[in-house]
Amino acid sequence: MYHALWRIRLFEGHVQRLAAAGEIPGFPHLSTGQEAVAVGVCAHLSREDVLFTSHRGHGHVLAKGSDLEATFAEILGRESGLCRGRGGSMHLVDGSNGVLGATGVVAGNLALAAGAAWAAQAKGERNISVVFFGDGATGAGAFHETLNLAALWRLPVLFVCENNGYAEFTSREEHSNVNHVSSFAAPYAISTKTIDGNDLPTVYEAARDAIDLLRRGEGPYLLECMTFRMAGHYVGDAQQYRSKEELTAVRAKCPIERLKRQLIELGVNEADLDSIGLRARQEVQQAVERARAAPRPDPATVLDGVYRSPSLNAIPG
């Protein structure tokens, strides 16, 4: 999992670099600093379990096991990307791997995740549905409507809130009086827990317990992971709204450094860890280069695939 953390961290590093260089369209949102949540939760998911995420979803998709190159190619807008370049950073979908989608709409995927859980329940499958979202999403009505439905129908859906204390440039205090997202679960008697999202072992265990409960049909579950955005809201955000002290403090909380220290204390030898990091570095580097070399979509195909049937696709204007 140390390796998985690095894959995400380095992947996001390349996104940052190439976005700044103008090679990546749009305005990607990095998950740098929040990797432990993605890795700790997805460690318990099978391919059949479905995952939904938000605008800050690169890490979740990689942690679920999607291909580095195809994911990066999508963020570059290439034909070899997960969505053939149609989706982009905020709309990653990898159906064959159970990644049913990121969304650019805050709280936009919560109800869809509940719907996927409903489908599993209806078909009598034991798969679960997981959705990642930010603390800002709790201001949206869809969050509360979905909690009510999920509790009422006992849906096997895991709501994972990455509470990083900010929504864009505005801190949590200005968004709500509610400090802990987990407190929204109480009225519905939804199982919930607030944990340190920067500590991988903690996330791993909490997610395991939550998912066991879901597989027993005792869902839903709301897992609040306290974490920190090490980068800006999106690539290019100068973060004037955050003090130097705050940013240094955040860096000190780096989940990767932390796991490294823990592993070393457990007797793992540092050189081995560094070589794991190095391996990740090479993998990501190579995937990124392959993605950058991949062909761009053919403009002639721009109107294809709005509908399945060509007759419908022929709609003019």
Next chain:
Amino acid sequence: MYHALWRIRLFEGHVQRLAAAGEIPGFPHLSTGQEAVAVGVCAHLSREDVLFTSHRGHGHVLAKGSDLEATFAEILGRESGLCRGRGGSMHLVDGSNGVLGATGVVAGNLALAAGAAWAAQAKGERNISVVFFGDGATGAGAFHETLNLAALWRLPVLFVCENNGYAEFTSREEHSNVNHVSSFAAPYAISTKTIDGNDLPTVYEAARDAIDLLRRGEGPYLLECMTFRMAGHYVGDAQQYRSKEELTAVRAKCPIERLKRQLIELGVNEADLDSIGLRARQEVQQAVERARAAPRPDPATVLDGVYRSPSLNAIPG
């Protein structure tokens, strides 16, 4: 207030009778059985305090002091109605009396009520804003978004939920695992109370305390009034989904009968109470007859008043 309860009860009786007779357009929703909430809360409101309500709002409008005849005329769709026949039962507005409106959209007025409270706060006025809504409205995201905002901005708004255990034909249990609407206030640390909405003295005192708190700038407040719908969801609803026993039990809980017994116990003489009822009966009867005799809107004016300026009103098609 005994008189006020009767005014509403009898008013709704006429609505029921004339709707059944086809004299009232649309599908009016009666507040029969829920009168004590309207009367107990509105007793503490001045003309300057603003009121918003739902599709089941006749009683609230009357309790706020709007004219019997003009209110009934609106429900009949007459030119002399509060909204000149443009609004109808679900869209009663009496601006001069602080009734800023009913709505046909469940939970549709909650945020507007918060906005009115914001205006009062911004202007430094001590007026408050009150909004009545049903338990079903708590399934709507707007309810939760508004609670968050009201708490965050400390708005002087009183949320009064009439929890009658039903949303249309579906009982509370099928709408939510949350039995008490007041429990939604906890995460926001909003002051709240669940009371017996069929007991006028209880409602009166609870509303007084809540409104005192709002006037001190310590708002918002969520007041949950447990009550019962003595009629169907709308006039014409056969209520097959409710058992005979249930309906008899509900009738036994009649807030008017209950207040009468209490007053008699307090030594008020029954004849006086009956004469109050009789007076209300006559008032309402006369108002209804005058409203029925009132002129209908002139079809030639149908396009007027979409905008203030005639140039805008001239928009074709």
Next chain:
Amino acid sequence: MEHTFIEILRRALDEELARDGSVYLLGEDVAAGGAFGVTRGLAQKHGDQRVRNTPISEAAITGLATGAALCGLKPVLEIMFIDFATLSMDCLVNQTAKYRYMSGGQLAVPLVVRTQAGAAGGAAAQHSQSLEAWFIHVPGLVVVAPSSPAEAYGLLKSSIRLGEPVLFIEHKRLYTMKEALADAELPPIGKARVVRPGGDVTLIAYSAMVKDALHAAEQLATGGISVEVIDLRTLLPLDMATIAASVARTHRVLIAHEAVRNGGVGAEIAARIGTELFDELDAPVTRVGCPFAPIPFAPELEHALLPGSGAIVRGVHELLGLESPE
């Protein structure tokens, strides 16, 4: 034997539930029969897992149905009034409609959203709207608006089997209309039909307005004017071929719908006819639609505002340069 629009919708849903185990109904009060009784008895027959009540959460139930559709169910969601589809717009427009395209074809959303629209009997401004025009502007959606019970039966089944997100619009004024069920095969989505042949004017309508169009055509026939009435059936996609064939014979077109005329579906149809059939037109395309105001409550006002067969007759007379009787 004749059935009402409501009975026939119920029968179509009943048959699809029986035919395909992946079809599920959900919506407010649907297990209790629904606000208009369309789903009455279906929960008892197919079980409360197949026909499920939801809370009053239009946004979430639209998302729920979309997510379930992504995972193999074929949900049929009821939004009680199209006026409340305003609460579903984010999901329908930003997610449901775009999923197939945004995912590069990986995922589809086989979802039917049944909703009820139109003005009648003092339902007033928030329960009477006709908002279909918004949806024909959204790539990825299909919009169906049946004009009679028999039409609704076939079109609802075709919609459920289409495999795309379909907005299925039922007009409240048609709910009590009776018709016998002709056992034809299911109508294809995207094909209009000529309901009444005629040679002088092409009259294009859909939903409840088809009734008014036929009524107007009757009246006009007595005056020796032969009107061809086209029922669009689907508003997205639009069947221009059927329209073109008719206009090539009549050279005169009137488009009628109940929705507000400004920015309505009729605008798109008129614009396309004006461009694609420019040389065929002997007179300006005429549109009949609701004047620019919310639907008022009072019956006199509602009646004065709503377009009907009278407005169509006047429009046709205008189109032919004739004096209207009244």
Next chain:
Amino acid sequence: MEHTFIEILRRALDEELARDGSVYLLGEDVAAGGAFGVTRGLAQKHGDQRVRNTPISEAAITGLATGAALCGLKPVLEIMFIDFATLSMDCLVNQTAKYRYMSGGQLAVPLVVRTQAGAAGGAAAQHSQSLEAWFIHVPGLVVVAPSSPAEAYGLLKSSIRLGEPVLFIEHKRLYTMKEALADAELPPIGKARVVRPGGDVTLIAYSAMVKDALHAAEQLATGGISVEVIDLRTLLPLDMATIAASVARTHRVLIAHEAVRNGGVGAEIAARIGTELFDELDAPVTRVGCPFAPIPFAPELEHALLPGSGAIVRGVHELLGLESPE
């Protein structure tokens, strides 16, 4: 001296905040300057009560602003992307737009909803839409779409002072456009303007498409084709008088907008021209708009899909029956 679109919006808001104590700004991150910096510094200058951050609650903040407008404030609400106005539709359409009419004229909603629309730079399917067509279909609303900084300055001020609910649409591609501020008096809402006079073709556009229209007109001029460019400024109400005066001279019309062509604002304009100016037209009204697909992410695809000056030039050549160069 020149200012960007963003700077000029800021100045207009700043001046209105100073001029009228009942003007309040609210929206997500507006006190922090807003996602695009439009409101930068205004909270510091006018206080955080006048310029207020809100949670991510598009539905509730639209209702909040509407309720406040009913009680004497003149809120200016920012919805960060028009794509998220989908979450405001219930309130805007069912309440805000109808309040004046439904209340029989008792109440008004002096509210401006500023929002940002259009495609650019890979913002992708959920951050690139042009949805103005929905709103011209809603009686009670006013829809304004400025085409340049100077225009935005006057139109925003006029919108704030109008006393009606106004949807004010800013195109993201215009935000960095620079222009000097001509100290003219404020433009009236509802009047279009001729941006470039010409005799051969009337080219109708709005918002960012006016730039492309002018660019196309330049190109066409070199080919000896004289194009009159009209900037609509307001989409609801529509200024048909200005359009009619132009068409009476040119007899040829092209309407261009970035929004999806099907069911777009251009449909209504084309339909009205086709009816009201039938005898003036020497050629079919041509519409240039986005083909029927969501906005794709990849630059090549986005570019291929979006209409621009090239499409306009081709359209004008078609309109004149000329072979297009390419």
